[in-house]
Amino acid sequence: xxxQPTGKIxxxxxxxIDPPDAELQLDCVHCGFCLPTCPTYLVLGNEMxxxxxxxxxxxxxxxxxxxISDNFVRHMNLCLLCRACETACPSGVKxxxxxxxxxxxxxxxxxxxxxxxxxxxxxxxxxTDPRRLRAVTGLLSFYQRxxxxxxxxxxxxxxxxxxxxxxxxLLPAIPDKRRRKDLPEVVPAKGEKRGRVGLLVGCVQxxxxxxxxxxxxxxxxxxGYDVVVPRDQGCCGSLLVHEGEREQAxxxxxxxxxxxxxxxxxLVVVNAAGCGSVxxxxxxxxxxxxxxxxxxxxxxxxxxxxSQLLAQAPLNGRLRALKRVVTYHDACHLAHGQKVRQEPRTxxxxxxxxxxxxxxxxxxxxxxxxxxxxxxxxxxxxxxxxKIERIKETGAEVVVSGNPGCSLQIEKGLKExxxxxRVVHPVELLDWSYHGTEG
Amino acid sequence: MDKERIARELxxxxxxxxxxxxxxxxxxxxxxxxxxxxAMPDIVVLPRSAEQVAGVVKVCHRERIPFVARGAGTGLxxxxxxVDGGILIGLNxxxxxxxxxxxxxxxxxxxxxxxxxLTNALAPRGYYYSxxxxxxxACSIGGxxxxxxxxxxxxxYGVTTNHVLGLEVVLPDGDIVNFGGRTLDPLGYDxxxxxxxxxxxxxxxxxVIVRIMxxxxxxxxxxxxxxxxxxxxxxxxEIVGQGIVPAAIEMMDNNSIQAVEKGVAAGxxxxxxxxxxxxxxGPKEEVEALVGPIIEVCKANHVREVRVAKDENxxxxxxxxxxxxxxxxxxxxxEYYVQDSVxxxxxxxxxxxxxxxxxxxxxxxxxxxxHAGDGNLHPxxxxxxxxxxxxxxxxxxxxxxxxxxxxxxGSLTGEHGIGLEKRDFMPLMxxxxxxxxxxxxxxxxxxDGLLNPGKxxxxxxxxxxxxxxxxxxxxxKVLRRA
Numbered sequence: 001x002x003x004q005p006t007g008k009i010x011x012x013x014x015x016x017i018d019p020p021d022a023e024l025q026l027d028c029v030h031c032g033f034c035l036p037t038c039p040t041y042l043v044l045g046n047e048m049x050x051x052x053x054x055x056x057x058x059x060x061x062x063x064x065x066x067x068i069s070d071n072f073v074r075h076m077n078l079c080l081l082c083r084a085c086e087t088a089c090p091s092g093v094k095x096x097x098x099x100x101x102x103x104x105x106x107x108x109x110x111x112x113x114x115x116x117x118x119x120x121x122x123x124x125x126x127x128t129d130p131r132r133l134r135a136v137t138g139l140l141s142f143y144q145r146x147x148x149x150x151x152x153x154x155x156x157x158x159x160x161x162x163x164x165x166x167x168x169x170l171l172p173a174i175p176d177k178r179r180r181k182d183l184p185e186v187v188p189a190k191g192e193k194r195g196r197v198g199l200l201v202g203c204v205q206x207x208x209x210x211x212x213x214x215x216x217x218x219x220x221x222x223x224g225y226d227v228v229v230p231r232d233q234g235c236c237g238s239l240l241v242h243e244g245e246r247e248q249a250x251x252x253x254x255x256x257x258x259x260x261x262x263x264x265x266x267l268v269v270v271n272a273a274g275c276g277s278v279x280x281x282x283x284x285x286x287x288x289x290x291x292x293x294x295x296x297x298x299x300x301x302x303x304x305x306x307s308q309l310l311a312q313a314p315l316n317g318r319l320r321a322l323k324r325v326v327t328y329h330d331a332c333h334l335a336h337g338q339k340v341r342q343e344p345r346t347x348x349x350x351x352x353x354x355x356x357x358x359x360x361x362x363x364x365x366x367x368x369x370x371x372x373x374x375x376x377x378x379x380x381x382x383x384x385x386x387k388i389e390r391i392k393e394t395g396a397e398v399v400v401s402g403n404p405g406c407s408l409q410i411e412k413g414l415k416e417x418x419x420x421x422r423v424v425h426p427v428e429l430l431d432w433s434y435h436g437t438e439g
Numbered sequence: 440m441d442k443e444r445i446a447r448e449l450x451x452x453x454x455x456x457x458x459x460x461x462x463x464x465x466x467x468x469x470x471x472x473x474x475x476x477x478a479m480p481d482i483v484v485l486p487r488s489a490e491q492v493a494g495v496v497k498v499c500h501r502e503r504i505p506f507v508a509r510g511a512g513t514g515l516x517x518x519x520x521x522v523d524g525g526i527l528i529g530l531n532x533x534x535x536x537x538x539x540x541x542x543x544x545x546x547x548x549x550x551x552x553x554x555x556x557l558t559n560a561l562a563p564r565g566y567y568y569s570x571x572x573x574x575x576x577a578c579s580i581g582g583x584x585x586x587x588x589x590x591x592x593x594x595x596y597g598v599t600t601n602h603v604l605g606l607e608v609v610l611p612d613g614d615i616v617n618f619g620g621r622t623l624d625p626l627g628y629d630x631x632x633x634x635x636x637x638x639x640x641x642x643x644x645x646x647v648i649v650r651i652m653x654x655x656x657x658x659x660x661x662x663x664x665x666x667x668x669x670x671x672x673x674x675x676x677e678i679v680g681q682g683i684v685p686a687a688i689e690m691m692d693n694n695s696i697q698a699v700e701k702g703v704a705a706g707x708x709x710x711x712x713x714x715x716x717x718x719x720x721g722p723k724e725e726v727e728a729l730v731g732p733i734i735e736v737c738k739a740n741h742v743r744e745v746r747v748a749k750d751e752n753x754x755x756x757x758x759x760x761x762x763x764x765x766x767x768x769x770x771x772x773x774e775y776y777v778q779d780s781v782x783x784x785x786x787x788x789x790x791x792x793x794x795x796x797x798x799x800x801x802x803x804x805x806x807x808x809x810h811a812g813d814g815n816l817h818p819x820x821x822x823x824x825x826x827x828x829x830x831x832x833x834x835x836x837x838x839x840x841x842x843x844x845x846x847x848x849g850s851l852t853g854e855h856g857i858g859l860e861k862r863d864f865m866p867l868m869x870x871x872x873x874x875x876x877x878x879x880x881x882x883x884x885x886x887d888g889l890l891n892p893g894k895x896x897x898x899x900x901x902x903x904x905x906x907x908x909x910x911x912x913x914x915x916k917v918l919r920r921a
Contacts, residue, residue, distance in 0.1 A: 091769025
């Protein structure tokens with residue numbers, strides 16, 4: 001309940017299960033500094049689709065001045081949650097938290113059309129459940145290797161599948177079975193030991209970019225870390241937080257904390273920006289749960305993006321020259337979500353022979369944004385087009401990205417334009433340099 | 440007004456994605472950079488061209504609907520609020536640089552262009568656009584034209600009007616006209632001059648022709664840390680007194696420093712009573728030669744520490760702090776009410792003392808940021824409207840500050856405009872004849888009084904209607920005390 005200046009008592013449109021925090025809403029002084037940094041504001045050109053406008057709508061709903069209407073839901077859902085606004089905000093508004101909890105309210109109180117709900121749940125259930133994803137990847141691998149994909153793409157059948165058809169275009173080349181094989185439970189450190197770290201293998205990363213995980217383990221081991229890969233780990237819940245499915249996300253967060261506590265590691269290393277960002281913020285997600293609040297805080301403090309770990313000291317071992325022109329795309333959940341910008345650049349620049357070219361607007365969202373590109377493909381396309389243009393300007397042969405979602409999206413954009421540019425994770429480049437061969 | 444019928448007609452002009460009528464959505468447009476005032480439009484229209492603006496204005500004119508233009512919504516005087524309801528025309532979609540003529544140092548831009556985007560576009564060729572309001576990363580050039588905005592570089596390079604050569608304007612009857620041109624001295628009446636600073640009450644600019652300048656060969660920025668406001672103020676007076684013309688001299692007090700350091704970590708010492716930023720620019724030899732004497736003046740005035748930014752990154756960070764000062768207030772207060780009075784530079788110490796006393800009296804904290812070079816104060820009164828009576832106290836305190844500044848030979852506003860906020864203060868500075876002369880000019884442009892009504896002119900001239908949020912009451916109280 002909120003009291004208006006008139007003394008009239010109005011019911012909030014939100015319920016009491018972690019609603020957008022009232023204190024955080026007050027941090028916004030309405031200065032407008034965020035507007036020109038918001039991708040959706042720049043494309044759509046109305047203030048309801050800007051960070052300041054969205055906070056104002058959240059505040060109005062909190063105070064019961066507006067309800068969770070179709071328009072309210074649309075403006076909330078069109079947000080990429082890229083959090084560029086947080087980087088721009090001198091008042092330190094935690095926009096991400098506000099939006100995530102607003103979406104939690106929407107999930108409970110808004111009636112989506114049956115088709116929309118089914119579609120979203122299909123994606124979320126697939127991407128956040130390793131068992132399902134394993135089955136799907138197996139099928140997809142067969143689909144690609146058997147020649148069926150070529151046939152289907154040529155036939156135009158995909159159009160009949162609507163949104164699912166669009167998803168097909170995002171598919172990267174699935175690594176073959178041998179490479180999808182799980183990492184050993186412990187990859188021991190080489191040389192002088194620096195510490196014992198747990199590795200989150202992720203969902204998309206594990207099945208679509210298995211090479212990134214094995215490269216991460218090898219490079220960390222090379223640099224003196226015992227890498228523990230707990231077998232029973234699952235999804236970190238990042239996509240669910242993004243989409244407002246907070247209760248399921250909390251369950252996954254609790255489980256992730258349990259698993260890594262049992263592994264007795266000094267740090268938890270993540271090579272997917274979206275996962276790392278949410279894990280560093282488990283303290284917020286679980287702050288209302290007495291059994292987990294303190295543990296979540298301890299856990300979050302242990303989480304590191306792999307680039308942070310590798311950039312903190314000179315790299316071990318012999319790096320061989322990689323004569324490549326390389327550029328770097330700042331994943332939103334690294335640059336804006338975790339404030340990790342320099343570390344990936346530092347490790348790339350440590351590779352001999354590598355020519356590093358800065359990407360203009362490198363921290364603009366590529367449009368992947370969790371599952372945004374699947375839910376709003378037309379809008380996501382505009383952000384992708386701009387990203388691809390900028391990549392073309394650099395003349396790079398390799399684009400480096402620290403987030404699997406971005407990598408899928410950018411790969412798709414490059415492929416469509418017939419550009420011969422590879423998309424890789426920073427640790428893959430390091431791994432190549434250590435072994436003198438490209439993966 | 441028949442909202443549905445009008446909305447349909449407007450959709451015909453700008454398309455359905457450019458018209459908002461849902462009260463839930465319109466709420467987003469009820470306030471701007473000064474949240475103390477709120478007014479909801481009936482319809483928001485977002486045109487993409489001068490022709491569309493003219494089409495919308497013609498509908499307003501025909502139907503006798505009040506209307507107002509809004510740029511980025513960063514204004515600090517309620518100047519773009521639709522106080523009589525009606526149609527709000529948002530110009531943010533008209534945000535292109537249309538033409539750059541480097542040789543003749545001109546650029547043509549649309550009004551919704553974000554101020555700093557112009558400099559960003561010019562920088563690779565070594566040019567820039569001088570007016571640099573603190574909100575330059577967000578505010579629009581159209582809004583700058585309306586308010587005749589200044590910024591830190593004002594002491595040396597002047598305000599917006601010194602950089603606008605010509606305008607394309609949609610008049611309140613929907614006609615599109617051109618004022619000025621591409622030369623510095625226009626033929627006939629200087630209508631560009633009269634339009635810049637008219638606070639959106641004469642017409643809607645749809646193109647702006649601006650001067651662009653060569654980026655100076657060298658720039659040096661110094662930060663002086665002071666233990667008293669007096670020392671910092673005296674430093675400013677002495678630097679100017681020596682005939683040095685800095686590009687900028689800015690001062691911040693401790694509350695501002697606290698907010699800024701939390702927000703952007705600009706590197707200001709947290710225990711400083713005042714921080715002074717002094718910037719000099721020009722040919723390399725000249726700039727180098729000026730740094731020494733400025734440091735000497737600082738030292739003569741008991742500076743604790745002087746730091747010269749050692750590289751461009753450090754320089755930009757020092758400025759980022761200053762420019763984010765208002766925007767960082769959320770770090771230390773949920774809301775603020777900012778004043779914009781101008782005082783003769785020498786009056787700074789007594790005015791600061793008075794503001795300190797008022798802060799005690801009203802029990803409200805104040806953060807001070809000012810363009811010290813031209814005596815333009817920005818006291819930010821920090822309040823929380825959730826606390827009973829605090830908003831009213833903030834307004835009353837603001838009124839006292841304004842009145843004191845005027846009495847010390849200053850003025851109501853340096854750059855934020857009169858707008859809604861200071862309209863009832865106008866009689867402090869102008870007599871009835873002065874104000875009547877202004878109103879006659881307004882009538883020439885807008886005989887029907889449809890464009891941006893309720894601004895600039897005091898209550899008596901508006902038919903005595905009561906101002907928003909009890910402001911008149913607060914003001915009356917303060918003025919009666921005189």
